[in-house]
Amino acid sequence: MTVSPRGPAAAVLLLEDDPAIAQTVGFVLEREGYRVRVCGWLHEARAALAETAPDLAILDVGLPDGNGLDLCRELRQGPHARLPVLMLSARGEEADKVLGLELGADDYLAKPFSNRELVARVRALLRRAQVSAEPPAPAVAGFVVEAEGSRVRFHGELLPLTRRELGLLLRLLKAPGRIHSRDSLLDAVWGMDADSSDRTVDTHIKTLRAKLRQVRPELDPIRTHRGMGYSLE
Incomplete structure (x- = not known):
């Protein structure tokens, strides 16, 4: 083969x-x-x-x-x-x-x-x-971006992400440690989709976190900043 x-x-x-x-x-x-x-x-x-x-x-x-x-x-x-x-x-x-x-x-x-x-x-x-393919920068421990940003591995496991979850994760990976507001994430991932809201971001962050925990239950790399947004640690 x-x-x-x-x-x-x-x-x-x-x-x-x-x-x-x-x-x-x-x-x-x-x-x-x-x-x-x-x-x-x-x-x-x-x-x-x-x-x-x-x-x-x-x-x-x-x-x-x-x-x-x-x-x-x-x-x-x-x-x-x-x-x-x-x-x-x-x-x-x-x-x-x-x-x-x-x-x-x-x-x-x-x-x-x-x-x-x-x-x-x-x-x-x-x-x-x-x-x-452009390598992701900076690199974040545990994450590997493959195929021109079309898929991501977490500690060696390929994450079964939806398009929106992938967009959110890639956005967070581009600037680890930086706090991304819900509005900035909404604009970057959903664009002009009028049906989307802050709650849409929260919901997709929740499902993204669940998929990360399926790989490493003890880790929670996405941090919530109340009233501010999310960051990747």
Whole structure:
């Protein structure tokens, strides 16, 4: 079995509505050591991205409920801005390829394609992303940020974080010891989401703490400062 550049657990999100192609691509990538989550609809892919951040996304262009290019554009404007994206499409015209690349795709593969070429492109994208990844600074004991900030390990254990929990933790990790107000965390992680409030931050900090305690019950690295906010010690 071939080990991927990011280890055998590298996660790939595959958005493909053709069951035969999805099954083939999923099988090929899993055989190479990748974990593959297959979505056949655009809304399923959005939900999957909201749950956990993959290491790479493979997006089909034509979908029953939209266009993979739309999701690529959304990725480049949100918290997954640096996620490697490979576009798949039955359209081989140069104009479609150029459009995909201009919208932020890292690579473009026209159907039909060989399994060998697909795997080679996936490896290359993951390798490139790993080389260009910015190391977290400063380092915090027990935490390791991997895959361009798309996942975090705590004392060696990969944390099963939601997108918001990951955003909060990364924000705290960027300035350990500094007190982050709820408003600053809200702006940094939720942006212009009008449905969010201070209580939203508190709730996600609570669930984040619970996941950290599942790894090391005796530790509580997130400190609450009454009336001020939170810090990472």
